[in-house]
Amino acid sequence: MRKHSLSFLCGMALCATGAAYAQTGAASQYQPAALFSPVFYTQNGDAIHAANGNPGPQYWQNRADYRLHATIDTTSKELTGTAIITYTNNSPDSLEYLWLNLDQNTYRSDARSNFLTGATAPAHTNGFVITGVTTSPNAAVQANYTITDTRMQVRLAKPLAPKGGTITLQISYHYTIPGAFGGRTDYVATSKGTIYEIAQWFPHMCVYDAARGWNTLPYLASEFYYDYGDIDYTVTVPWDIIVAGPGDLLNPETVLTKQQIARLAQARNSDKTIMIRSAAEIGDPASRPVHSGTLSWHYLMKNTRDVAFGASGAYIWDAAGVRLPNGKKSMAMSVYPVESAGNEAWGRATEYLKGSIEYFSEKWFPYPYSVAINEAGIAGGMEYPGILFDGITDKGKELFWVTAHEIGHNWFPMIVGSDERRFAWMDEGFNTFIDIYASDVFNKGEYAPKRDAEYAEGGGNPADEIVPVLVDPACPSIMTAPDAIPEKYRHPLTYFKPAFGLVLLREQILGADRFDYAFKQYIAHWAFKHPQPEDFFRAMDNGAGEDLSWFWRSWFYNNWRYDVAVTNAVNAKEGNRQVVRISFANLDKQAFPAVVDIALLNGTHQRFTLPVETWLQQKATTITIPVPAAADKVTIDPDAKLPDADRSNNVKAVSGE
Structure with a gap:
């Protein structure tokens, strides 16, 4: 949240006017009682799902x-x-x-x-x-x-x-x-062999x-909801096939050569990518411990909700160490065919994976598994605990973005075990949100800002690109069952809107400090457990110290649009003080705290924040702001951070008294 001096805040006088919004020529659709209704949660917290959003004392x-x-x-x-x-x-x-x-x-x-x-x-x-x-x-x-x-x-x-x-x-x-x-x-099929995902x-x-009780939704298109446990798995394949599986490999001496075991030990302690099996070794019998029959790869993955693996004789294999904030280590590795080789493509895949894990671990919650694998195939972007299936043809920023996104799913929903089949936004939306910031920090912003097909779909300003979703009368709400969302709206509602909603919450409503604290608390309390949507809403309300029910109601349960206008601005004198009187109107159903910029005739600017409480009782308001010089124009949301449906009414030239 933006800070202002005490003297400035004390000098701000507020008064309401019911006529201000009429100056826009549009009737207001805004209803304060609808947005700020005090009845949001449908039931009280209990001993299993507590009122503060945490697992209750009798959670099981x-x-x-x-x-x-x-x-x-x-x-x-x-x-x-x-x-x-x-x-x-x-x-x-x-x-x-x-x-x-x-x-x-x-x-x-x-x-x-x-x-x-x-x-x-x-x-x-x-x-x-x-x-x-x-x-x-x-x-x-x-x-x-x-x-x-x-x-x-x-x-x-x-x-x-x-x-x-x-x-x-x-x-x-x-x-x-x-x-x-x-x-x-x-x-x-690839040129050197078949890849199995x-x-x-x-x-x-x-x-x-x-x-x-029993969660028995059929598998239609949405993803998964599983309990946690240990998965001990053995996969038997022909001798020349490598099985890339997450978890601890329990029999490396049986399925790997001594050289490969040594290279993996080196990689675990290396920040640079180490080649475990090179392109030149594909098809070379010396790269396998036996030369006929089958091999059984034995893995153990603890405290996981699922396991998947890749298998192929065509894999190039590389790896690097991952440094975790709790002093523990993990290892990032990639397996891919020769068609994907080269530093402009999968040659940097392990670097991307390592960087993403280290960022997410430091920022939100430590990565819990001993290995993470990036596997190249045709699934083209699918996540499982400890392994990602990414695209054979991905390169450059696309490969980084898909890698960050898919490994990010290890936090949502693999660590925080939400129900993807009912609430896909708690999976895809949360993960899209966290990987926005991963793009900002990786290699000093090499691939920033993130503007892929899951966030800011046209590559522009997300606040503007969400507007067609908000103004579309046929668009359902985020809380629609995932399998009931038409394909036209699947990405906007499951990925983009919830992710951008969390950006708004972090950057415009709560501020980074309060948001990050509450969000990290939510992750820590629900790690390896099963939260419901209300647990998240309650956790953010309590952790940030803010009743956000107006936001949950309008952004998640409804598809309400936002349009706030500057309807009038006048320079005036109050005794010896120069002031500007500014009138605002809320023309639609949504509200946000909004930054207001006053451009002064002396070339300087003065800013303040119009809090969301402005709209608790009224559709329109006029405020008086002391300024050091006469004002030239007033702009609400000058940085275009809010999803305003009509920016043409956001600017008003200031007239004389």
């Missing part, structure tokens, strides 16, 4: 631990797997049944996702083919289960006890890996929480 969440074994048949393009899931019921409820996500079923010809937009899918698979399901609290028992689209219900013979009851499921399955039509998981590759427990 369930846990899912996985032991996974998968084998990839590179001829048939089939993955065969076994998932052993240990599920812990920490809720106060006995569970008579369990629900699991079967996301591969979205590729079936009869999947509900085929009917979301009416577009015809280019190809299909049979999804998960389940060959066995057993439960074993004591001994293995064939499970009673049913599959509905992308969900499986396991009906238990005996309810799972509350407050710590556990059960183990064992599921055997296989599926055909989708090709390019997979979107978030696929395979693609493997995600949504095992049955996943649905979340059971205090907000809704």
Whole structure:
């Protein structure tokens, strides 16, 4: 927030006039009682979700631990797997049944996702083919289960006890890996071999929480909502394939050469990128520890909500150390084909990844995993804990922006475990917000300002570019269910508007200090937990010490537009004082605190902030400002930081008394 001297504030006289807005020639749509209604939160805080936005003293969440074994048949393009899931019921409820996500079923010809937009899918698979399901609290028992689209219900013979009851499921399955039509998981041929991007590759427990019980939304187009646990996974592939997986590699001596192990040790302590496997080594048997058969790559990733991996014999592989603020270390690495090599392209991918992790860790919350991987393929920008699937053809600023954005998802929603299927803005919007500032600091602003397809979509001023969204009567609100948002509005509402809203909150409403403190508190309290939207709103209200319900109501729950005008400005004398009397009118439904600039005839400028409380009772106001010389013109929002629908009425020449 901008600061003013006490004498200046004491010299500012405010008085209301109901006629000021009429001078604009437009009727005001503004209703103070609608914007500032005191009833915003629909229920009181409780022992699970506290009134201050923190997890309450009785907060609980369930846990899912996985032991996974998968084998990839590179001829048939089939993955065969076994998932052993240990599920812990920490809720106060006995569970008579369990629900699991079967996301591969979205590729079936009869999947509900085929009917979301009416577009015809280019190809299909049979999804998960389940060959066995057993439960074993004591001994293995064939499970009673049913599959509905992308969900499986396991009906238990005996309810799972509350407050710590556990059960183990064992599921055997296989599926055909989708090709390019997979979107978030696929395979693609390159000049040196096929690249596999493997995600949504095992049955996943649905979340059971205090907000809704079982969260069983089908997998249509929106992303994921999972519980946390340890994932111990083994992937068996032909000997010449490298498996780039997040987590700790538990058997490096089996799947890597001694030289590669030594290079990785060097990279962990290096700020410069170290080559682990060069382009010249692709296809060289000496770059692999065996020269026939298969190898099984064994990884362990702790306290994670998911895991994905890349696999290919075509990978160039490099890495560098990551310095974390808590004194711990991590490692950034990239894997990519020869088509993506070169410093103008993926040769700097690890540098981009390292820089982004170090910035986000210092600014918001330390990166929690031992490794982060940037993988080049055709998924073209998809995130999972500890690994990103970015585009083979990305270069320069586009590669930096997508890298910063996708690794940023490790904070939202991988650390702060929000529900992407219901509230995509808590995932994409929050992450777009934090990577705006990553662009400002990386390599002294080499790729700043961020103006990619997720923020300021036309490359210009975001305050101006959001206006078409706000004035579009058909545009839904941010709080619309993600799968119900038409594609036309998906990026504006899921990425751009919530991200720009947080920029407004930080830079125009609260100021950086109050915003950053409250936002960091929110992240710390909800790390590896499941916040609801009201938890975020309450956390910001409490941490910043501001009732922001007017902002949440207008920006998130509605799509209200903003138009404040300078309707009159007059030079005058009050005794021996030179003053300027300025009239303002709020012409639409939104309000913001706004900077006002007075250009004086002596060539200097004087500024003050018109607070949002200006509009608590009135649609129009006139204020008297002492000035050292007569004024020439008055401008509201002179730096064009606010999403004003009509800037033509923001400037007024000052007349004589």
